[in-house]
Amino acid sequence: MTYIAKPRLGSEALPRNAAGFTRRDYEGRVSTLCAGCGHDSISAAIVQACYELDIEPHRVAKMSGIGCSSKTPDYFLGASHGFNSVHGRMPSVATGAALANRDLTYLGVSGDGDSASIGIGQFAHAMRRGVNLTYIVENNGVYGLTKGQFSATADKGSKSKKGVLNADSPIDLVALALQLGATYVARSFSGDKEQLVPLIKGALRHKGPAFIDVLSPCVTFNNHAGSTKSYDYVREHNEAVNRVEVVLQRHAIETSYAPGELRRVVQHDGSMLLLRKLGQDYDPTDRIGAMNHLHEHAALGEIVTGLLYVDEHADDLHKHLNTVEAPLNTLTDEALCPGNEVLQALNATLR
Amino acid sequence: MDSMTVPAITAVNDFVVKFANVNGSGSASANEMFARAIVRMGVPVSPRNIFPSNIQGMPTWYEVRVSEKGWLGRRGGCDLMVALNAQTWDADVAEIEPGGYLFYDSTRPLKGKLREDINVIGVPLTAICTREFTDPNQRRLFKNIMYVGALAGLLDMEFEVVEGLIAQQYRGKTQLIDGNRAAARIGYDHTRTHFAGKIGLKIRRSDAVGDRIVIDGNAAAGLGAVYGGATVAAWYPITPSTSVVEAFTTYCRKYRTCPESGAARYAIVQAEDELASIGMVLGASWNGARAFTATSGPGISLMQEFLGLSYFAEVPSVIIDVQRGGPSTGMPTKTQQSDLLLCAYASHGDTRHVLLFPEDPHECFTMTAQAFDLAERLQTPVFLMTDLDIGMNERLSQPFAWDDARAYDRGKVLTAEDLDAGKSFGRYEDVDGDGIPWRTIPGTHPAKGAFFTRGTSRNAQARYSELGEDYVYNMERLRTKFETAKTLVPPPVAQPALQPTRLGVIHFGSTSPAMAEALDILAADGIYLDALRVRAFPFNAEVEAFVDAHDFVFVVEQNESGQLRTLLVNECEFDPKKLVKVLHYDGSPITARFIAGAISEAMNSPRLRPLIPTKG
Known part of the structure; x- marks a missing residue:
């Protein structure tokens, strides 16, 4: 692959969003991933979500660990700062960044190896700590860069490209996120952009830990018969609970759905999630119900997708720590340093 | 009776x-x-x-x-x-x-x-x-x-x-x-x-205390972090460092609570482990806040990978290491100076880090505050190498003072105005010749200054590159930066002998009070030594000149292998025979009796005896 940027010519003619940016302004460098990789579809979905949300690109910080998925932040939001950290440790770096500046939008991109294997501790603690972060796992059940080893999300009995059956039980990050206190939990599929884009939009507007597990088939190492993370398998077993539409305050609410089909969830920042029911009755504000639903359907071999849980009253780590409204990285010397007079008074108490 | x-x-x-x-x-x-x-x-x-x-x-x-x-x-x-x-x-x-x-x-x-x-x-x-x-x-x-x-x-x-x-x-x-x-x-x-x-x-009333104060080193370091402008602390409990963040918390509540809103001008997170602690420090520093962690040897062991990232991605970080007895799981309540090599060369790859060696609570305060300036100026990890003896014991120290005219040195950071004024930006370019590149803080400018932070595998513009020449350019620049560090770290403190001598002694950190007393005891025995208290790594020119100016130099340390001596030999290429080990490592604080005894004994060796002036 080449590493040159895409030409920006002609972007003048493209439509602009309310913030004055074209879709191209949300793109990054040319991907170096394999052709057909699910991760590239997720990058495209992130671009579209940010464009549609009228986010200023430079107000997003992109955080990642190590792996194929963690390389992707270079391939979207080129005008944003990005931090490709160390394997499995994106959550702690994102936590520190979020502490330093509460005003940016934090987008963490990780993989199943990065989050469920080496990084499961940090994943768990970022969820329970309430970091205001959109945390996307691009889940393919396999290590790509090291050529095809199972990761911890690989299903028991799933077959590797070399024909080995996985004997270990899988870790379901969605189930964990629900149990650990994430306040926005979703699962989606890289091949279903219509479902994925609104879920990312809702997560980016959510205040608190928002987790999205995106099944994202690895075309090179895990897209064969016998794999439970292949395009075909995921399509056949996908059981969506709802369809989401994100409505910003300034947009008119579409009411094309029949009454009773829609459920409205207003988030902290005033944005509204419109949830259209699909099939069975599903309450996305019931954490325990969500956990039961997930486990019941997993036992049937189904992959439950959609917005599985959202807490309208979520808050975040800054609320818990009662930090000042101004980002900590903007505080002046005067606000930080108590000065010599205070020090001399302190000396007097130490004699 | x-x-x-x-x-x-x-x-x-x-x-x-x-x-x-x-x-x-x-x-x-x-x-x-x-x-x-x-x-x-x-x-x-x-x-x-x-x-x-x-x-x-x-x-x-x-x-x-x-x-x-x-x-x-x-x-x-x-x-x-x-x-x-x-x-x-x-x-x-x-x-x-x-x-x-x-x-x-x-x-x-x-x-x-x-x-x-x-x-x-x-x-x-x-x-x-x-x-x-x-x-x-x-x-x-x-x-x-x-x-x-x-x-x-x-x-x-x-x-x-x-x-x-x-x-x-x-x-x-x-x-x-x-x-x-x-x-x-x-x-x-x-x-x-x-x-x-x-x-x-x-006990008879005296006036030998003067205006000195009594405080332990960990509290002083916590206070130093407040004065140094730290806003983010991430840590994991470990003896003997725990009270550093406890003190930071107490002083923050007192001095950093917004008088209007009652809200905190700081964020303190007890992390799940030391890996997360240092990760949070890096995230916060990358995002423009002053951040630190406090730990001890086992914590430093766990932080190795992130410390390398901090070094190569050039993200400032401040690590307070309250040293205790090694190995990693051992002697948590005993003192040692045994993490020097661990910290000086922490992580995989070719890394070298800045270390500061406070002698007492007063320097725990001043050096902690200074560590934040150094970390941001140099865009690298800076370690405060204190120990249990300083950290967990109350010690008579010089009173604290702060120059209100002092402004924090936030290092080379390009603002939105700089970028609008047309300043060119290449994240890892050595534009000033001191090896230190310019950086931008996320969220600064809508169109300029964004970059993708990685460890290595990138060129001077922070673009992905696996080219050998890009890697070499970067490593050479980092070497230049380390040379620059020598001019910024605190210089050593010399204590010349009362008589001209060809013998010297180098010591650092908590050995200081015992050393001063030992010099007194030795001088009474006719053994005169020029003393140098090293206060930082990398060693600056004065340290090199001191060793060069003496025939033999004792290196007094509280570890088993002579770690400071190893650094001196390795970094300055001194003849190892010239540097004589004086080592105390049973976990108790070193004593003047021990130092004076060990040096007196060494003086009897045929190698050193000719250097003692005969009395009368």
Whole structure:
């Protein structure tokens, strides 16, 4: 692959969003991933979500660990700062960044190896700590860069490209996120952009830990018969609970759905999630119900997708720590340093 | 008082009192009050905790060295043992210097034969408490303050000083003040009545303390982080560093609470482990906040990968390492200087880090504050290498001072205005020739200055690159940056000998007070050494010049392998034969006796003997 940027010519003619940016302004460098990789579809979905949300690109910080998925932040939001950290440790770096500046939008991109294997501790603690972060796992059940080893999300009995059956039980990050206190939990599929884009939009507007597990088939190492993370398998077993539409305050609410089909969830920042029911009755504000639903359907071999849980009253780590409204990285010397007079008074108490 | 076979020790303002207690019995604050009372009488003391890794029930000791001359290092030996722990009785009694004193609770009669070369002072503490107080808690706890009173009486101290400290400690709690004062008074009167004139140890009011303060190094480092402008602290509990962040928390609540909103101008997170602690520090620093963590050796071991990222991605970080005995799982409550190599070369790949070596709480304060300036100026990890001896013991130190005109050095950061003014930006370009590139903080500018942070595999513009020449450019720039660091870190402190000498001694950190005293002892024996206290790594030109100017240089360290010496040989390419190891590593703080003994012994070697001037 080449590493040159895409030409920006002609972007003048493209439509602009309310913030004055074209879709191209949300793109990054040319991907170096394999052709057909699910991760590239997720990058495209992130671009579209940010464009549609009228986010200023430079107000997003992109955080990642190590792996194929963690390389992707270079391939979207080129005008944003990005931090490709160390394997499995994106959550702690994102936590520190979020502490330093509460005003940016934090987008963490990780993989199943990065989050469920080496990084499961940090994943768990970022969820329970309430970091205001959109945390996307691009889940393919396999290590790509090291050529095809199972990761911890690989299903028991799933077959590797070399024909080995996985004997270990899988870790379901969605189930964990629900149990650990994430306040926005979703699962989606890289091949279903219509479902994925609104879920990312809702997560980016959510205040608190928002987790999205995106099944994202690895075309090179895990897209064969016998794999439970292949395009075909995921399509056949996908059981969506709802369809989401994100409505910003300034947009008119579409009411094309029949009454009773829609459920409205207003988030902290005033944005509204419109949830259209699909099939069975599903309450996305019931954490325990969500956990039961997930486990019941997993036992049937189904992959439950959609917005599985959202807490309208979520808050975040800054609320818990009662930090000042101004980002900590903007505080002046005067606000930080108590000065010599205070020090001399302190000396007097130490004699 | 029993009859004596050797003369009783007599000393004014120059002896060691050691308390043998049971951990968790409430003795700690009484012992501290005893030490502070002596300071209030203008006499320098250096107290030290010798404690187990335990919450309740194990033996613990508190050693108070009284020294009119102001020697603050551990002396060794014990002149007055306050033996209040039956478990360790035999060893405690055995430790008393011949002619020394044993103070004990004589409620129960002594069994067996005691040493004949010590003086025994029995005070029936338990019996008196049972007689005087009815509440079982008071009976137990007032025993502690009672022995403080008894010792004050014994050593001819001013009772008003003890009274004053009680009033200060229990300010606003009249009942506690009255009870404690009464208990102390009973102890005081008891020894005044029964032992007046029978003990040769005495505290006499002096003016040798000056305006110095008493504080432990961890509290001073926590305060230094407040003054240094740290807003984010991420940490994981580990002895002996835990009280650094506890102090930071206390001082932040006091000095960093927004007066209008009551909200915090700081964020402190107890992380799930040290990997997460340092990860949070990097995230916060990358995002433009001053951030630090405090840990000890095992924590540093866990942080290795992130420390390499901090070095290569050039993200500032401040790490306070309160060193304890190694190996990683060992000796958590014992002191050592054994993390130098671990920190100097932390992580995989070719890394070298900045280390600061504070000698006492005063430097824990100043160097912690300075560490944030250095970390941001150099965009690299900076380690404050303190240890348990400094960190967890109260130490007489110079008072704190802050220059209100001082502004934080935030290093090379391009603002939105700089970028709009057309300043070119290549994240890893050496535009100034000092090896330090410019950086931008996320969220700064809508169109300019964004970059993707990675460890390596990138060119000077922070674009992905696996080209060898890009890697080499980067490494050479980092080497230049390390040279720049030499000019920014605190210079060494020289203490020239009273006579010209071809011998030198290098020491650092908590060895300082024992070293000063050892030089005095050695000079009295006709052994003169120029001393240099190294305060930072990388070593600057003065350190190199010092070694070059001497035939032999002793390197005094509190570790087994001579880690500072290894750094000196490795970085400055000195002839190893020239650097003579003096090593103390049993987990106790180094003493002047040990240093002077080791150096005297080494002087007898044929190699060094010709360098001693003959007397007369």
